[in-house]
Amino acid sequence: MKHRPPSQRSVDDNRLSELTLLYQFSNTMLSTIRLNKLTHLILTALTTPAPGLFERSILFLRNEKSEVLQGMLGVTRNTSAGLEIIGDRDALGSRWDISDEVVNRQRSNEFCSRVRMARIEINEGCPLIRQVVSERSLGLMDEPAACHECTTGCIIRKLCSGSFAAAPLIARDKTIGIIVVDNPESGCKITQGKLHFLQLFANQAGMAIENSMLYNQIEETNDHLRDARERLLHGERLAVIGEMAANLAHELKNPIITIGGFARRLLKALPEETREYCYADTIVTEVNRLEKMLTEILAFSRKSTICFSNCDLLDILQDCISSCTTALEDNGISLSTFMAEGSWPLSADPHQLKQVFLNLILNACDAMPNGGRLTISLDNATLDNKSAMVSIQDTGAGIPKEILPRIFSPFFTTKYHGTGLGLAIANRIIISHFGSIEVESSECGATFKVSLPLATYQ
DSSP, rough: OOOOHHHHHHHHHHHHHHHHHHHHHHHTTTOOOHHHHHHHHHHHHHTTTTTOOOSEEEEEEEEETTTEEEEEEETTOOOOOOEEEOOOOSTTOOOEOOHHHHHHHHSSHHHHHHHHHHHHEOOOTHHIIIIIIISSOOOEOGGGGGGGSSHHHHHHHHHOSOOOEEEEEETTOOOOOOOOEEEETTOOOOEEEEEHHHHHHHOOOOOOOOHHHHHHHHHHHHHHHHHHHHHHHHHHHHHHHHHHHHHHHHHHHHHHHHHHHHHHHHHSSSEEEEEHHHHHHHHHHHHHHHHHHHHHHHHHHHHOOOOEEEEEHHHHHHHHHHHHHHHHTTEEEEEEEEEEESSSHHHHHHHHHHHHHHHHHHHHTTOOOOEEEEEEEEEEETSHHHHHEEEEESSSSSSOTGGGGGSSSTTTOOOOTOOOOOOHHHHHHHHHHTTTEEEETTTTTEEEEEEEOOOOOO
């Protein structure tokens, strides 16, 4: 029987150990699709003490849009402890696993933080990057001074003090990233045998990372499609409810108008000091409120038609102020106006814009039941004088922060007699005029700002 020499047995044992590690890694790739966990498994397997491969490993992934290698993860021999073997250690069916506790410990390590801050531009000027990324071949830097010739090499040199090796992560004939390894503790040079193993290891790692990234993209796409489907169904339900509400409002309007008409006749015929007069007055008041509510519901549900014409924003504001003079006096509200000089030409529907500003002014009056100051200003919204800004500010109690994002939502109101459609209709009108409406609030009051594009006609 022929015996193998000790040197040959040592080589065969090393090859068997490498093949076992590669097979374990292949099994590990099939056990998880989580990119974060997979990257930690890859770098931990390269630095774990048992195989004795490398003392530190770094992962860079390629950003194809910016053509930059972005530092993702760095694992050292000190943080690699915790790699678990699932199954019989020597069996081909075994694989690695890593706990979330170990992942968090590695992620919070100071070296890993430095790696995540690193960005390497992909350019042909750096020999190392050209060899690893463009030519897709393994690179070995034995001379530390060689990397000081280019900026890119200096970035890696700041992370790796001695000699290091860089292997490309290849998937579908393209480089998706690189793995950098070194031995900072012992200073041992990287042997050709370990370089060969690193290349085989990186080939499998590249495909595993690519598959995980593709799976995550599919998951995100499915989530977006699911959200879009839910929004579509919700929109359809709202459309049905809106149509039903419009039909109901239309059917209720005629009898309410009839009731209101007879109630007003009774009110005129009854003496004011009688109890029946009070009853009729209450009916008229509530009917007026219902008529207003139904009118707003119909206005909101009906597709609005905008009749664009040439008009002046200053004229619209002055008409609104004239219409509200009595309401301001009755509520003890003083008015201040600040109108910038010049013309304010618009291509708009003046009747709809007047509805918006009247609504905002009357809302401001409601916010100051005990009196206050209303300030209306008109000025340019932009430096190029292409937009106008109308600000309506009150000195009321302001709008609570928790309801501020909802004030333009349909049917949301804090008023006892409100429908919650006034601001929703105003917002829709302004948007249909290619403008915007915003609100700012504090304890000293609220300010509504309406921005509208100015017309170019003379």
